[in-house]
Amino acid sequence: MIKRTLALCLLGLYGTAVIAVPAPVTDVTASSSDQRLDEIERRLKTRTDAQHRQQEQLDVIQNEVNELRGAIEVQNYQLEKILERQRELYLEIDKRIESVMTTVPSKLVANTGNLSQVETPSVMSGNENEAYDKAVNLILKDKLYDQAIPEFQAFLQNFPNSDYIPNAKYWLGQLLFNKQDWAGAGEQFQSLVSQFPDSTKRADALLKLGITEMERANVARAKQLWEQVIAEFPNTSSSKLAAKRIESL
Known part of the structure; x- marks a missing residue:
């Protein structure tokens, strides 16, 4: 009888101690938050890297466009010079022909x-x-x-x-x-x-x-x-x- 009573007392104390100890909810929540933060940082870094690569590509394309524009401007200038020279030659030929033609009797x-x-x-x-x-x-x-x-x-x-x-x-x-x-x-x-x-x-x-x-x-x-x-x-x-x-x- 005494042993039984003592056993019940010990069981009661142990059960109370078990109930009094909280579950490790805080540790699980903190770990989950850390993972989410790591995931967000990883995605942000990936997006930032992608934006950097895109910007670099845009810079390369812009440089190529600028070079093409410069080349086109040079070619247009050279073409205009050629056309201007051609116009001058036409005028010179016209003047020479006209000067010769005016010396010939019209009839x-x-x-x-x-x-x-x-x-x-x-x-x-x-x-x-x-x-x-x-x-x-x-x-x-x-x-x-x-x-x-x-x-x-x-x-x-x-x-x-x-x-x-x-x-x-x-x-x-x-x-x-x-x-x-x-x-x-x-x-x-x-x-x-x-x-x-x-x-x-x-x-x-x-x-x-x-x-x-x-x-x-x-x-x-x-x-x-x-x-x-x-x-x-x-x-x-x-x-x-x-x-x-x-x-x-």
Whole structure:
């Protein structure tokens, strides 16, 4: 009986001690928080590293874009220089041809008795390059200016889609201009100006179109054309000549 009572007392004390000891909840909670923090830091580091890599890639791409822009600017500058030189050569050739053509009597062919051959465009053979070269060589090499007129007329008729059309119209207009055929020359220059605004002959065509209008007593129209030359082609020989024409009005 005494042993049983003692056993019950010890059991009661042990049970009380067990109940009094709390479960290790705090330790579990702290460990879980640490893990979450580690996970957040890991993800943040991964995202930061990714952003750094993206920024580095963007910097590389931006540098490449800047280099390409610089190269394009250099090429555009060089191209503009080439085009400007080409325009200068065209003007120089035009001046030389005009100076030669103005020294030839306008009725040279009429004096030879071959007027019918001049007034009737010939039937052209060969391709457009040969046809155009033939017409131009009549001016540059042979100095047969009146005979060049029907050749250019035939070229315009036979090769309406040729890349040489703007130049052919200009040369035909120049030939008629030197014969003082103001209406015919004006028609060619006007066609060139209207249909081919990007032609290198545009400035000189506008200038001479103004002269043909002036010769036909269309003073207001002539002044308008010369002012257009000055506005579109400032600091060029054509604009300077146009300015002199306006001053003389």
